Amino acid sequence: MASIKDLKKEINYIFGDVIDEANYKLLINPDIDGDKVDAIVDEAVTAYEDFYEKINAGRKAENKKDYYKTLTEEVTQTVKDLMTKIEAL
Numbered sequence: 001m002a003s004i005k006d007l008k009k010e011i012n013y014i015f016g017d018v019i020d021e022a023n024y025k026l027l028i029n030p031d032i033d034g035d036k037v038d039a040i041v042d043e044a045v046t047a048y049e050d051f052y053e054k055i056n057a058g059r060k061a062e063n064k065k066d067y068y069k070t071l072t073e074e075v076t077q078t079v080k081d082l083m084t085k086i087e088a089l
Helices: 004-028 034-060 064-087
Strands: none
Touching: 004 034, 004 064, 034 064
């Protein structure tokens, strides 16, 4: 398992990329509704904050390996969902 510090950095990097992708999509296609992009960005920021809190809460978990594995799978699914929404714009 990667360290908690590395996991936090990875989460930061991934959600930063999601936000950049949403903003880039709006930049290259100004016909897209900016409010929809803002909603996706807000959702990404909220998810980032939630996962950051869950990482910190995992320090008290009984089975840390399973906790962080499940958390990583949840992050992956959330990012896939956000990217699907961006592609649908």
